[in-house]
Amino acid sequence: MKRIDLYIMRQLALSLLAVTVGLAALVWLTQSLRFIELVLDRGLSIWVFLELTGLLLPSFFGVILPITTFVVTLFTYVRLASDRELVVMRAAGLSQWQLARPALLVAMGAMGICFILNLWLTPASHQAFREWQFEIRNQMAGLLLQEGVFSSVGEELTVYARDRDSSGTLYGILVHDSRERGAPVTILAESGRIVSTPQGPRVTLFNGQRQQVERVMQPDGSSTLRLTVLTFQENSLDLARANRSEGQRFRNAQERTMGELLNPEEGVSVRDRRRFLAEAHQRLTGPLTAVTFALLALAVALSGQFRRFGGGINLFIGSLLMVGLLALGLSIGNLAARQSALIPLIWLHALLPGFASAWVISGMPGLPDQMRGFAR
Incomplete structure (x- = not known):
């Protein structure tokens, strides 16, 4: 691996770690405020509080990591362009894909972590969290009065x-x-x-x-x-059995394994089966968005001519595209949970922006020169 790749990867990896941990801690803090009263007024142990809220962290990281991969990649490459480091690298003979290689390697690492989170850690932690929550509401009901x-x-x-x-x-x-x-x-x-x-x-x-x-x-x-x-x-x-169900609890889609989502037990309603199927496909496509979002950031940062004070424009365009993709992903996920025929849209949303961004990074081959110059 070239020294220049290590130079860019080190900046990306350190920034990704700092931003992801900081943002996850912020989200954890806002979510944990719902349970702080159990400690202050109801006598719940601080260790139980930390364990309960700590079970939320894997799901936070699984959602945040692809987004922070985009943010770190965009800001790092825009800064390299503003400092003219990309100009020097291009003058040394590096192609667009050689410049993009460090970000793609970091994004693939983030994708692997997301697969571990989505397929194993997040369902297990969410199930443990729901069991704690169920016990507090039923077995520890006195704390809630x-x-x-x-x-x-x-x-x-x-x-x-x-x-x-x-x-x-x-x-x-x-x-x-x-x-x-x-x-x-x-x-x-x-x-x-x-x-x-x-x-x-x-x-x-x-x-x-x-x-x-x-x-x-x-x-x-x-x-x-x-x-x-x-x-x-x-x-x-x-107060221990607050329901006639006597402790039986229906597990939602977020706390089920992939096998349970794809092959639910008998008695599950058609509506829940649709939700389970959509959840399974979202778990499989979610990690892929780490690479897709990194490609989108690279397409925005590496495309076009050098502008001495043009970094803000690239940041604005990239942020606008990212917000649009996130909003579209939420809408597609909700629709696919209601209508299974729309599940292919989940894969299309996860992969199509990446292919389009790769085409832009490659110089938009097949596009007439006039239109290519206008796009840049």
Whole structure:
């Protein structure tokens, strides 16, 4: 490998590492703010918080890395052009593809990392994150109860507490429990405490009423609603199983392996099968965009004549093209998840800009000289 290739690759690799880690840390910080209250107000361990939010990082890197590859390649080559280093390299006899070779090698490395992330690390980390999240919402439901707020514990249990002191005692409690089909229960209590049991958290209620509406069949075949009111001094309510599903959880497309996406189990709806198929193709094409975006950046930075103060124009054009491609990719992904016939568009979006950029880097062969000069 030539020394000039190592010179450019070193700049690209160091910049790519710094920008990717910095941007991923910024995204992680914004996303982790959703869970910081569990640490400050609900007693969740800081290590559990770090482990929970750290599981989000592989998915961040998988999305960010192709974008940062484009950004680093564009800015590095525009800077080389502004410093006239590209002029000297061309004068030394280097072709367009020889100039582009360091960026393509770095982009291929990024593509390999994205394949590892998309096909293995991201599904595993996302599944672990969803399991943690499910456990917090169900097995650790007591942490989520906030004073003065109607807190949904699962889908069929709502808890309200007027106040909560430093010892964890709740005051002015209202519970609406609809886990028993056709017989919802409303419980009012003066106070209560959340206790941990081997089966999960339970709330012990003191001095309250239990109101239940039941449907009663009459002798003539008709039915009426009957309100049953029970006064109690102490009652216990299970928060561990907030749903009738008793812990069963449907795993979404992001936490499934490629085999599960392409061959889902029986009972999966047609709508989910379409989502799974689109997710599988997006995982396969996502890493390819690292090379495609690098080619796009090279086409913008290396094409055209040298301009002493023209770097800003190339940056603007490249950024505009990149934003358009990202918006188009999001739209195609959403459409393909609804209609499987549009899945080829995912591959077209991932590959066509790269081929077009390679054609531009090659000097646009086959285009008349007049049109080629106008394009430049």
